[in-house]
Amino acid sequence: MQELQARFKTITEDPSLSFSQKARALSLEAENSLAYPELDEDTARALEERVICDMYEGHAPFKPRYVMPDYSVVLKKGSEFLELEPAQTLDEAINSLMIAYHHVPSVTNMPVFLGHLDDLLLPYCDGVSEEALYSKIKLFWRYLDRVLPDAFMHANIGPSDNQVARAILKVDSELKQVAPNLTFIWDPEVSSDEIFQMACDSIIECSKPHIANHPVHQPIFDSAGYGIASCYNALPLCGGASTLTRINLYEVAKRSVSVEDFFQNVLPRYVDLNFRLTQVRVNHLFEKSRFFESFLVKEGWIAKDRFTAMFGIFAMAEAVNELQEKAGVAGRYGHDDAANSLGHRISAALAEAVASREMEYVWRGRAMLHSQAGLSDDGGCTPGVRIPYGSEPDPVTHIQALAGHHGYYTSGVSEILTLDETIRNNREALSQLVKGAFSLGFREFSANISSNDLVRVTGYMVRLSDIQKFKESGGSRINTTVLGAEASVTGAILDRAPRVIAHEFTRG
Amino acid sequence: MNLPEAKVSKILNFSCVDGPGNRLVLFLQGCNFACLNCHNPHTMALCNHCGDCVPACPTGALSMIGGRVVHDPTRCDECDQCLEVCPINSNPKVFQVTIGEVLELVQRNKPFLNGITVSGGEATTQLKFITALFGVMKQSVSLRDLTCFIDSNGYLPEFAWRSVLPYTDGVMLDIKSFDCDLHCKLTGRTNERVLASARFLHAEGKLHELRYLLIPGMTDVPAEIDRLLDFVLDLSPGLNLRLNAFQHHGVRGEAQDWPAAEKDRVEEIASQLRRGGLSNVTTPAVYI
Structure with missing residues (x-):
């Protein structure tokens, strides 16, 4: 008991934790002081x-690892428990979702699934101008990032091409926030080429959205459908996953x-x-x-x-x-x-x-x-x-x-593919890569655009050995240029990293 | 049928810098220019089997067999020592490919491809191979929707362009400089044929992109930029113009002492060209 109290004390006095992080750490310690299920x-x-x-x-375990609510229930019927009426307007719908998210637990205590936002919000968009929709989504996005700062909190859009999906892609690539994470569900029978290209362009801007291959996912689930949550988990909608356990194949x-x-x-x-x-x-x-x-x-x-x-x-x-x-x-x-x-x-x-x-x-x-x-x-x-x-x-x-x-x-x-930055000048290359991957049966496509050693510059090859030598020999002016270019591209995200963390990656 | 084979220094399955979309790229060995600023000097010459590289290989991937240098890719760890010691700017790792081998590779990668590009070296030094390859692709039911592009220094004469253009969707063409003396100094050749190629390809609707390398104090001086602007305006203000920035990697000899092009200066020139009326000027995504 003394040992446990010492751990509690260390947490409450830890200068590196915010008060909410302390509360979370204390609750984990308390849970883990209980005996493990037999x-x-x-x-x-x-x-x-x-x-x-x-x-x-x-x-x-007193809550499922991933909860995937059917949020259309609270929008259409309201909630007796939360004392919410059915939503009548777009503002009410967004407001109800913001409230709902706070009552959905997961392994991180934050919601990992925000719903198929275009399906949820489209019924409330009649008569809403493009500008009004854009500014409402922008405020919504700011709220999600600042109040629920977990990179595993995941919104879904698509497969249809619609004004909400377009507004979300636009806002997401402008704000370049770590949260929420975003999946665009792609179906070649339904998704237009324009919305698919918008999604690919957005990947180049901010490494989001992930693209899910609907024709591969859909037959796995039933008519209630599925959602993509957290780190590319495809799970039954109106349910989720109780647990995630895993085998270390190397061991x-x-x-x-x-x-x-x-x-x-x-x-x-x-x-x-x-x-x-x-x-x-x-x-x-x-x-x-x-x-x-x-x-x-x-x-x-x-x-x-x-x-x-x-x-x-x-x-x-x-x-x-x-x-x-x-x-x-x-x-x-x-x-x-x-x-x-x-x-x-x-x-x-x-x-x-x-x-x-x-x-x-x-x-x-x-x-x-x-x-x-x-x-x-x-x-x-x-x-x-x-x-x-x-x-x-x-x-x-x-x-x-x-x-x-x-x-x-x-x-x-x-799965994350790392693509070098030269793809910024050739967006068509990325969309072709996604289509190629899906034609071979890829379930999801995620890409990270970053500087890496395999950079090629227009019209000629960069040999790895050259880059190696180049790095060894110093070349301070150019190194600075490279670092500067990197910082300007990724800086906005790096600055934010300490506040917005991927809770799921840390052990409880 | 007796189809030509190609000497290839490298094949890339994925490239987003060699034409529209994702392209499979064949880098053909051999060049008819000798640019001081070449970033890939080891692609210039064909191997003369002198054998100087054989003892330089630390992994024993090179050997002399029957008077020829033979490269064993399974023992090679890509350290590139052989390229360092080569006295003639060649590469013992160059390999021979047949049209059939290229087609097989293209077929396998097809779901990922918008097309293929032949680059170099100077690709057109192996023009017969290109013509045959593109010709077969354009006749193939399963491959003819892929576009076929050439990356060239433009030294090819008009009559030769005419032989390959029926099968070619576009050409990316480099102009090294507008001042003929400077062009001679940089490349060892004059630029009349290059400028003529640009005009001819544009007239034929096949000039996909012009490329211009900015070398500080040489090709980025006001007189050169003015002529570049006039030249492109004369062809079409909407032509794709890609500005490249001289950097040091791979460069040998005196060009190692030249200053690298800085991003600010490149962007300034791009702005100037846009103000001058050009609507499709691209600058490098990275400086390395």
């Missing part, structure tokens, strides 16, 4: 060794003597243990927490039977390289066809395992496989099925290497 010995050991991982969600590979041992024995063992961990945590949420007695369920924002369990994996790259080494072959993940095929085989095995395991209290009785983006302290392990940072091949080769995975990860693949 695990069998094998599962507990695997968790202790971090071969499987609970994302440090806390010892007493599994290290514990295998050969490729066959990995597939026959070790992977199935840890898949089983991760399922046990997941079920225990889901059971606690459903049987002990009383979360589903909330007004959110009573009023129909969410339904108790629409919460999935996300079955995550990460460190695919390290796992494949480890297994390749054990097999005595040289090819590396992302660069070699045989290594890439081994990766695809692992994904197929995982998908098969997830499809055949029945789970209780889980939407449709099955978990959903997820390529998980990582925590801030996953030292040495690459997120999900990504190719390790710094060793990525060119974007086309990169996409071709990973496309084979995407079909398996029904609850999302977190």
Whole structure:
């Protein structure tokens, strides 16, 4: 008890935390001072060794990890609990959403899903001028960033081309805020070329939105649909995900003597243990927490039977390289066809395992496989099925290497392509890249535009060795120019980073 | 059919700086200019198999076999020592490709591509290959919607342009300078043919973009910028004009001592050209 009190004291006196961060840290400490839901010995050991991982969600799950409300309920019917009338005007609709967000929990205590904003707001836009809509969205966006500063808070727009989606893309690329995050849902049958190009242009401005491939996502879900939340999680709408647990595939590979041992024995063992961990945590949420007695369920924002369990994996790259080494072959993940095929085989095995395991209290009785983006302290392990940072091949080769995975990860693949800044002068190149990726089955497309070593300048190649030499030799004037250019491009975001953080990346 | 093959120094699957949209780029080896400011001097000459690079390779990727330098890509770690020691600005890593190999690659990458571009070196030194490749692509049902572009220094004479233009969608053309003496000093050649190519390609509707490299104190002086403005105005005020900024990477010899073009100066010149009536002037996205 004294030790616990000492930790509480340290938190309350920590000069680096704001008062709200202190309150959050104190609540996490309190939750984690409780006993963990009872695990069998094998599962507990695997968790202790971090071969499987609970994302440090806390010892007493009393809220789902991701809540994906159907916000149209509060707009159309109002809320008895919140004493809200149905919205009649655009101002009332936005105001109701701003209120609603505060009552939607998640793993970070902030909402991770803001709804399909164009579908939600369009019914209130009759007679609203373009200018008025633009300024209302701008204030709304400012509110979200300042009051709910979590980069995992995610808004959805599309697939239709409409005035709300256009206003949001315009405001988002102008403000370049970290929050909210944004996904444009693309459907070639529905989305116009103009709105698709607007979304691509916006990526060049602010690395947002992410683009979701609707024809790939849609068949996974039912008529109630889905939403994209947080770090590219595709989840049932009017529900969400109770938990996210994950397997460190590198640790599994290290514990295998050969490729066959990995597939026959070790992977199935840890898949089983991760399922046990997941079920225990889901059971606690459903049987002990009383979360589903909330007004959110009573009023129909969410339904108790629409919460999935996300079955995550990460460190695919390290796992494949480890297994390749054990097999005595040289090819590396992302660069070699045989290594890439081994990766695809692992994904197929995982998908098969997830499809055949029945789970209780889980939407449709099955978990959903997820390529998980990582925590801030996953030292040495690459997120999900990504190719390790710094060793990525060119974007086309990169996409071709990973496309084979995407079909398996029904609850999302977190993948970010880094594109160099020269793409700013050629927007068509980006839209073609997105279309190419989607034609190969990419589920989501996220790109980061940044200076990197692979910069090419008009009409000639920059050799890596040149850049290396150049850096070694100093060349202060130009280095300053490069730094200056970088700062002007990314500065606005960097300045903001300390205030707006991605809460989900930090351990609880 | 006996189709020509190409000597290639590099193939890129993804490029957003070599024409409209994303392009597959073939960098063909060999150039008929010898620009002091060349950023890729190792693309100038064809290998004469002197063998000087073989002992310089730290990973043993180069060897002499039957009097020829042979490169083993699996042992190469791209340190580029071989390029450093090459006495003639060539590259032992150059490889031969057939039309069929290029088509296969283009087919595989097609979902990602708006088209292909041949660059260099000076691509038109291998004109027969380009003509054959573009000709086959334009006849192919599955590839003919891809555009075919050439990146050139413009030294090719008009009659030769005529042979490839029926299969070519656009040309990006470099003008190194307007003053003929300066052009000679920079490139080793005079500029009449370059200027004639620009006019001819524009008249044929194939000049996609003019490019002009700003070298401080040489090509960025008022007299040159005035002539650049007049030249483009005479063709079309709406022509795409891309200003490039001289930087040091890759450069050898005396040009290493020239000052690099600074962003402020480049933007100032761009503004001046826009005020002069040009509507499509682009400046570099990065300075490196």
